[in-house]
Amino acid sequence: MDLQLRNRTAFISGSTAGIGYAVARILVGEGATVILNGRTQEKLGLAVQQLQDEFPKETILGLPADFSKVSEVERLLKKLPDIDILVNNVGIYRAASFFEATDDDWQQQFEINVMSGVRLSRTILPRMMTNNWGRILFISSECATLVPEDLIPYSMTKTALLAVSRGLAQLTKGTGVTVNSVLPGSTLSEGAEQFLENTARKEGKTKDEIASAFFSEVRTSSLLQRFAGLDEVANTIAYLASPLSSATNGAAIKVDGGSMGGIL
Ligand SMILES: NC(=O)c1ccc[n+]([C@@H]2O[C@H](COP(=O)([O-])OP(=O)(O)OC[C@H]3O[C@@H](n4cnc5c(N)ncnc54)[C@H](OP(=O)(O)O)[C@@H]3O)[C@@H](O)[C@H]2O)c1
Missing domain, CATH: 1.10.1220 (Arc Repressor Mutant)
Incomplete structure (x- = not known):
């Protein structure tokens, strides 16, 4: 299937490894220009080089920024070119009992997992609306509804993303821009x-x-x-990032292996 991604530019937060890198790999393979992100220039350079070796004809860039540091995020936002596809993928977790999790644990997970996507979308969504085309994806988790007892702060961030995603989708009414969230299971x-x-x-x-x-x-x-394998999750994200998913907007798509239960 041709995902029709040639001439589109994508930014994927937290993409030197894991699901983010797997999504980047598919988008690059489909001809998109992809901007990778991670905290350090060194690891980012290696990830960009690895993709470039696999796809020598495609354009792959890297922009470092640690999403726990507002000053680095602000610097990143100033450097971003026009983005057609934004994948808000970066996310951290810290397993701890509710009584042991500190205020810092709550705030750091909220800052990285939620505010990263809020800040990126605030900059990128208006330009997408002007262009009348764009895709924003928030990578949530099965934990948004399963809420494991040792991951309550993390789960809170993943539920929060669903509201942010749905709210932004409502702002796109009548345009060619869509905003959706994806809920992976254990990957x-x-x-x-x-x-x-x-x-x-x-x-x-x-x-x-x-x-x-x-x-x-x-x-x-x-x-x-x-x-789930990384590609099993990344394939769904890549499809939602493509023009082929144009009738899906404001949705929360499960790639959870059925763990959340329910039909919808
Ligand atoms: N894996 C799962 O089972 C699973 C299940 C459900 C949902 N999810 C969600 O899917 C997303 C990706 O998960 P994953 O398991 O693929 O993650 P992962 O392997 O832990 O991803 C690590 C990536 O995040 C980057 N990163 C970490 N902290 C960062 C920060 N402060 N600023 C910028 N980049 C940062 C790392 O880059 P550097 O090391 O280069 O900085 C690396 O590229 C997350 O939102 C996660 O919550 C994962």
């Missing part, structure tokens, strides 16, 4: 791989045993009963 990013490896080492088990125990004991509602 095998580098972070998840590391978690499985560490737990396996600690418990003297294999990674596969730890992964399968996660689904039989923790994420019991998952119909998939395994971690």
Whole structure:
């Protein structure tokens, strides 16, 4: 399927690894100009080079900014060219009991997970409206509705994104711009791989045993009963970023392997 992305420019926050990088890879493969982002020039340079080696004819750029630092975000916003596709992907979590999570934990997760997308959209959405075309995607999580007890601040940020996304979609009424959110389930990013490896080492088990125990004991509602691969999530995001998804606006799309339950 041709996603019709040639001559479109995309910015993906937090895209030197994980879901963000997987989305970037698909968009570049479809001919879009992609701007990667991460906190350090060094890791960003490596990610840009890796994609450039794979797609030597395409344009891949990098703009560093740490979304926990407002001054860096402001600098980034000034440097951004016209963006057709904004993927608000950056997100962090810190597992802790409700009683141990500090004010800083709440504020830092809100700052990075929610305010990153708010600040980027405030700059980019008006230009999209002027151009009468654009795609904004907020990467939420199954945690927005499952709310694991050790991830209450993180889950709060992921529910907040749904309201931001829906509200912005309402501002696009009658235009060619759409704003949607995507709710991935447990996905095998580098972070998840590391978690499985560490737990396996600690418990003297294999990674596969730890992964399968996660689904039989923790994420019991998952119909998939395994971690999704990065591309399984990135494919949906890439489709929603494309002109082909023009009738989907203001929606929250689950890529959760059925974990959230319900029909809608
Ligand atoms: N993986 C899952 O199971 C899962 C499930 C549901 C939802 N999600 C959501 O999907 C999104 C991507 O998740 P992921 O698992 O792919 O993430 P990940 O592997 O942890 O992503 C790491 C990326 O985020 C960047 N990053 C981290 N902190 C940053 C900051 N303060 N400023 C700028 N960039 C920063 C990293 O860049 P540098 O290291 O280069 O700075 C790297 O590119 C997140 O919003 C996450 O909440 C993930």
